[in-house]
Amino acid sequence: MEISEVRVKLVDNKDDRLKAFCSVTMDNEFVVRDIKIIEGARGLFVAMPSRKMSDHCPKCGGKNHLRARFCNNCGATLPENRARKDAKGRMRLHADIAHPINAECRRKIQEKVSTAFNEEVERSKQPGYTPVEMDTPDEDVPEIIS
Numbered sequence: 001m002e003i004s005e006v007r008v009k010l011v012d013n014k015d016d017r018l019k020a021f022c023s024v025t026m027d028n029e030f031v032v033r034d035i036k037i038i039e040g041a042r043g044l045f046v047a048m049p050s051r052k053m054s055d056h057c058p059k060c061g062g063k064n065h066l067r068a069r070f071c072n073n074c075g076a077t078l079p080e081n082r083a084r085k086d087a088k089g090r091m092r093l094h095a096d097i098a099h100p101i102n103a104e105c106r107r108k109i110q111e112k113v114s115t116a117f118n119e120e121v122e123r124s125k126q127p128g129y130t131p132v133e134m135d136t137p138d139e140d141v142p143e144i145i146s
């Protein structure tokens with residue numbers, strides 16, 4: 001698989017760990033959007049598109065995020081710590097929608113996306129810079145950063 005294009009939309013928020021959104025095109029024919037570039041403790045981290053996991057209220061069956069304390073639908077108090085834990089004991093609150101299945105592919109994506117991000121940051125310093133057109137996905141940063 002070759003990564004043929006990376007589009008980067010910088011996020012202008014200096015306090016936030018979320019630095020950019022990107023879309024990645026594979027082999028000129030498949031696009032993955034909503035990839036996030038996050039400033040982690042050990043440098044830039046490329047987070048795959050993910051969704052918040054949810055479960056159902058025991059009382060009414062309503063759907064709630066795993067961290068919700070009360071049901072959105074009926075207001076019932078929900079039990080704490082409903083999320084499954086990963087190997088390091090951290091709660092799993094997000095699930096990847098698309099992701100590499102081996103370290104080599106992850107490295108390749110991380111490298112391409114980081115390069116594109118750095119180039120975009122440089123470009124953004126030029127006069128007359130216009131950011132790429134990209135609609136903004138949700139800005140929630142997944143907690144699980146490995």
Ligand SMILES: [Zn+2]
Nearest residue numbers: 057060071074
């Ligand atoms: Zn409920």
